Amino acid sequence: MNERSLLSLIARRVERGNSDELVLGIGDDCAVLRPRGARHDWLLTTDLMIEGVHFLAGVHPSVSVGYRALARGLSDIAAMGGRPRFCLVSLALGENTRTRWLDGFYRGLSALARQHGVVIVGGDLSRARLAFCDIVVCGTAPRGRFLRRDGARPGDRIFVSGRLGGSALGLEQRRGPAWTRHLRPAPRLELGEFLRDHVGATAAMDLSDGLSLDLHRLCLASGVSAVLEREPPRFPGATLEQALHGGEDYELLFTVPAKAKPPAVFEGIPLTEIGFVRLGRPGRVWFRGKPLPPRGWDPFRQAAQ
Amino acid sequence: MNERSLLSLIARRVERGNSDELVLGIGDDCAVLRPRGARHDWLLTTDLMIEGVHFLAGVHPSVSVGYRALARGLSDIAAMGGRPRFCLVSLALGENTRTRWLDGFYRGLSALARQHGVVIVGGDLSRARLAFCDIVVCGTAPRGRFLRRDGARPGDRIFVSGRLGGSALGLEQRRGPAWTRHLRPAPRLELGEFLRDHVGATAAMDLSDGLSLDLHRLCLASGVSAVLEREPPRFPGATLEQALHGGEDYELLFTVPAKAKPPAVFEGIPLTEIGFVRLGRPGRVWFRGKPLPPRGWDPFRQAAQ
Numbered sequence: 001m002n003e004r005s006l007l008s009l010i011a012r013r014v015e016r017g018n019s020d021e022l023v024l025g026i027g028d029d030c031a032v033l034r035p036r037g038a039r040h041d042w043l044l045t046t047d048l049m050i051e052g053v054h055f056l057a058g059v060h061p062s063v064s065v066g067y068r069a070l071a072r073g074l075s076d077i078a079a080m081g082g083r084p085r086f087c088l089v090s091l092a093l094g095e096n097t098r099t100r101w102l103d104g105f106y107r108g109l110s111a112l113a114r115q116h117g118v119v120i121v122g123g124d125l126s127r128a129r130l131a132f133c134d135i136v137v138c139g140t141a142p143r144g145r146f147l148r149r150d151g152a153r154p155g156d157r158i159f160v161s162g163r164l165g166g167s168a169l170g171l172e173q174r175r176g177p178a179w180t181r182h183l184r185p186a187p188r189l190e191l192g193e194f195l196r197d198h199v200g201a202t203a204a205m206d207l208s209d210g211l212s213l214d215l216h217r218l219c220l221a222s223g224v225s226a227v228l229e230r231e232p233p234r235f236p237g238a239t240l241e242q243a244l245h246g247g248e249d250y251e252l253l254f255t256v257p258a259k260a261k262p263p264a265v266f267e268g269i270p271l272t273e274i275g276f277v278r279l280g281r282p283g284r285v286w287f288r289g290k291p292l293p294p295r296g297w298d299p300f301r302q303a304a305q
Numbered sequence: 306m307n308e309r310s311l312l313s314l315i316a317r318r319v320e321r322g323n324s325d326e327l328v329l330g331i332g333d334d335c336a337v338l339r340p341r342g343a344r345h346d347w348l349l350t351t352d353l354m355i356e357g358v359h360f361l362a363g364v365h366p367s368v369s370v371g372y373r374a375l376a377r378g379l380s381d382i383a384a385m386g387g388r389p390r391f392c393l394v395s396l397a398l399g400e401n402t403r404t405r406w407l408d409g410f411y412r413g414l415s416a417l418a419r420q421h422g423v424v425i426v427g428g429d430l431s432r433a434r435l436a437f438c439d440i441v442v443c444g445t446a447p448r449g450r451f452l453r454r455d456g457a458r459p460g461d462r463i464f465v466s467g468r469l470g471g472s473a474l475g476l477e478q479r480r481g482p483a484w485t486r487h488l489r490p491a492p493r494l495e496l497g498e499f500l501r502d503h504v505g506a507t508a509a510m511d512l513s514d515g516l517s518l519d520l521h522r523l524c525l526a527s528g529v530s531a532v533l534e535r536e537p538p539r540f541p542g543a544t545l546e547q548a549l550h551g552g553e554d555y556e557l558l559f560t561v562p563a564k565a566k567p568p569a570v571f572e573g574i575p576l577t578e579i580g581f582v583r584l585g586r587p588g589r590v591w592f593r594g595k596p597l598p599p600r601g602w603d604p605f606r607q608a609a610q
Contacts, residue, residue, distance in 0.1 A: 006430060009404065013411035017424030019390065024426075031426035033391065033443070038343040044426070046393045046441055050433045053397075085324065086338065088351045090439045092358075093605075099314065106318035119322030121329075121336035121349070124439070125311060126604045128355045134395045134429070134439035136351055138338070299431045300398075 002300045027221065028149050029076040029205055030139070040140035045076035050132040051094060053299055057131070059174070062104030064183040065133075068248075069105075070112045072208065073137035074187035075250040079206040081147040081196030082139035084116055084189065089123035094131035101131075116189060147196055147254070152203040152222035156255040156277040159262060161188055161269050164211055165238025168246025178237060185250040191266055195254055199262045204254040210245040210296025214253055216283050217294075225280025228287040233272050244287075247297035307605045332526065333454050334381040334510055335444070345445040350381035355437040356399060358604055362436070364479070367409030369488040370438075373553075374410075375417045377513065378442030379492035380555040384511035386452040386501030387444035389421055389494065394428035399436035406436075421494060452501055452559070457508040457527035461560040461582040464567060466493055466574050469516055470543025473551025483542060490555040496571055500559055504567045509559040515550040515601025519558055521588050522599075530585025533592040538577050549592075552602035 014026065023041060024032035030043035049069040051057055060068075070087060077084045089109065093102065113120060118137070152158075170182030188206070195201040203222055207214050211232055219226050234243040255277055256262055262271050285292040319331065328346060329337035335348040354374040356362055365373075375392060382389045394414065398407060418425060423442070457463075475487030493511070500506040508527055512519050516537055524531050539548040560582055561567055567576050590597040 003430060006398075006404075006407065009407060010411055010430075013408065013415055014425045015415065015419065017418075017426075019424050022391065022424060022426060025424065026427050031391070031393065033426075035340045035343040035345065035347060035445075038340040040340065042340060042347075044391075044393060044441070044443065046395045046427065046429050046439070048395050048397060048429045048431045048439075050397060050431055053431055053433055086327065086336070086349075088336065088349060088441070090351045090353050092353060092355060092437070093311075099311075102311065102314060103318065106315055110318055110320065113322075114320065119324050119327060119330065120319045121322075121327060121338075122331055122351065124351050124353045125308060125315075126353045126355055126358055128358055128435065128437065130434055132397070132433065132437070134351070134353075136349070136393070136441050138349065140340075 003298045006300065024148065029079040032146055039143065041143050041146055043077055043080050043082045043139040043141060043146065045073050046134055046136045047072040047076065048132065048134050051130040062101040063108035066105035066108030067112050067184055069133050069135045070109050071185050071187050071250060073135045074116060074189060075206040075208065077137055077139040078187050078189045078192035079147065079204050079252060080141060081192045082141040083193065084118045084137050084139040086119050086121045086138040087113065088121060088136040090134040091123065092126045092128035092132050095129055097131050145196060147192065147201055147204040149203050149205040149218050150221040152218060152224050152255040152277045154224060154277055154279045155258050156202050157258060157273055158226060158255050158275045158277060159271050159273050160232055160251055160253050161191055161271055162251040163233045163235040164249050164251060165242030165246045166235030167248040168242040169235060169238040178235060181235065182248065185248065187250055188252045191252055191269060194266055199256055200260050201254040201256055204252055207249045207251045207253055209247045212244050212285065212292050213294040213296025215285050218253060219285060220283035223282045224277050225284040225286065226275055226277055228275040228285060228292060230274055232274050233270060245295045308603045311605065329453065334384040337451055344448065346448050346451055348382055348385050348387045348444040348446060348451065350378050351439055351441045352377040352381065353437065353439050356435040367406040368413035371410035371413030372417050372489055374438050374440045375414050376490050376492050376555060378440045379421060379494060380511040380513065382442055382444040383492050383494045383497035384452065384509050384557060385446060386497045387446040388498065389423045389442050389444040391424050391426045391443040392418065393426060393441040395439040396428065397431045397433035397437050400434055402436050450501060452497065452506055452509040454508050454510040454523050455526040457523060457529055457560040457582045459529060459582055459584045460563050461507050462563060462578050463531060463560050463580045463582060464576050464578050465537055465556055465558050466496055466576055467556040468538045468540040469554050469556060470547030470551045471540030472553040473547040474540060474543040483540060486540065487553065490553065492555055493557045496557055496574060499571055504561055505565050506559040506561055509557055512554045512556045512558055514552045517549050517590065517597050518599040518601025520590050523558060524590060525588035528587045529582050530589040530591065531580055531582055533580040533590060533597060535579055537579050538575060550600045
């Protein structure tokens with residue numbers, strides 16, 4: 001039982017509904033709605049952050065839990081080239097959750113929201129045997145001009161932003177720059193809009209669960225294979241293992257046509273070519289002459305270990 | 306520590322953000338957005354359903370958990386006079402959750418979604434130490450014509466739909482019509498639109514946590530007091546206690562101007578006048594000459610008991 005098999009079980013139960021105001025349903029970083037008459041498309045995404053799964057009581061300060069909960073959602077909006085606008089916060093307080101924890105959670109969340117002009121417009125509140133939250137982020141993109149993960153075509157070149165593995169390294173070290181990086185990842189919102197408007201990216205998604213798994217997903221959605229020609233750039237101190245399979249870096253993974261020329265650096269963030277798209281078994285990623293197993297973060301596999 | 310004191314703590318941390326596309330933020334059954342150029346206002350609501358809090362493993366069949374999770378969100382849309390359109394489902398499977406449970410959950414949810422033309426467009430999936438979900442429902446209402454809870458004015462008359470206490474009675478009996486009612490409440494969507502278009506309701510909300518608490522909230526939001534002149538109509542077999550304080554009936558509570566004439570019955574659902582709005586301490590509800598304590602369902606008070 002892994003995430004993919006559960007999702008296919010769900011897919012059998014969920015009808016592919018139709019609506020003239022629905023542009024993109026299940027399967028990408030966001031759903032895309034097109035309100036009748038509206039100038040923009042509206043993006044909707046929802047992300048869980050659960051004690052014992054996405055954060056650890058006693059390890060992650062509550063200010064970082066709130067920050068990272070919203071960062072996950074903002075990163076999904078960035079992956080679609082959108083601009084985040086509103087968010088809703090459903091929060092369950094655990095049996096041991098103190099008022100101080102709640103205060104820190106909202107301080108972290110509000111600080112990131114303010115930074116990106118996101119307004120908190122609602123939510124729900126309850127108690128539970130453990131603390132968790134679900135964040136809904138609502139964003140906009142110019143009509144029909146959002147990025148999606150299923151557009152990669154054979155011959156496209158594959159890029160990543162930033163340096164990978166920092167978040168996994170940080171969780172291991174729990175100090176220094178990598179820990180800071182883990183606690184306060186920066187969603188690549190400006191980069192997402194730049195890719196949409198100036199690079200002509202054919203596909204994009206955010207690196208939430210590790211390059212090996214996320215590139216596999218992008219290829220699966222696009223019906224293509226990929227060749228990883230070189231090691232991804234690593235966060236200082238990170239191992240190749242962490243850069244390939246570590247989650248929560250929240251960098252962007254994107255593909256461009258062979259003749260496109262993305263800049264080497266965007267607002268201080270390196271954009272590095274790491275391989276190319278080719279025909280082949282959908283989802284297969286080649287690295288050093290062998291298939292790269294999609295070993296990124298899967299909450300269900302973690303549970304089984 | 307109860308829900309209200311926690312919400313006021315949160316309110317201190319959450320800035321009253323401003324946006325020309327935001328009509329209504331925190332504090333009502335839904336947030337209301339007005340996408341630039343759009344013909345409709347867009348309603349957004351999110352609701353938690355947590356094992357051990359909102360449902361009990363071994364008591365609530367999974368098909369009912371999925372059904373009720375969506376019904377909660379649909380009822381919020383009904384309370385605003387909206388039409389539900391899309392939903393997103395964030396689901397955490399507990400350590401003991403079987404594939405069969407997941408299948409039942411989605412069967413129940415999909416059946417209700419289909420009934421109301423709601424399309425499931427996204428979500429998130431994880432594991433946790435217990436099962437829970439958060440449902441996001443997105444709906445529409447004609448521009449500027451949604452219902453809200455803060456519009457009750459002195460002199461308005463107070464109505465409820467249906468018969469109250471059935472859900473609380475059902476949870477106690479776990480058999481018969483009240484149990485069916487508990488497992489499959491009917492969100493009053495057609496009634497919400499009727500109140501919006503044909504009754505001129507001044508305020509409305511749904512009865513999710515019990516009449517005493519929800520009427521208190523409506524009065525608080527509107528800055529008024531209320532007099533409950535008669536007992537609310539009871540579900541057959543329900544006690545007065547259950548009708549006044551039992552949650553999860555998902556009927557509508559609404560106010561109308563003194564001269565408005567709602568029908569006695571709408572599509573088989575009785576609409577019963579139960580009292581009137583007056584000047585006075587905001588949130589205070591009078592019943593039989595005494596203040597009625599807002600004793601409805603509060604997850605935080607339950608936890609403390």
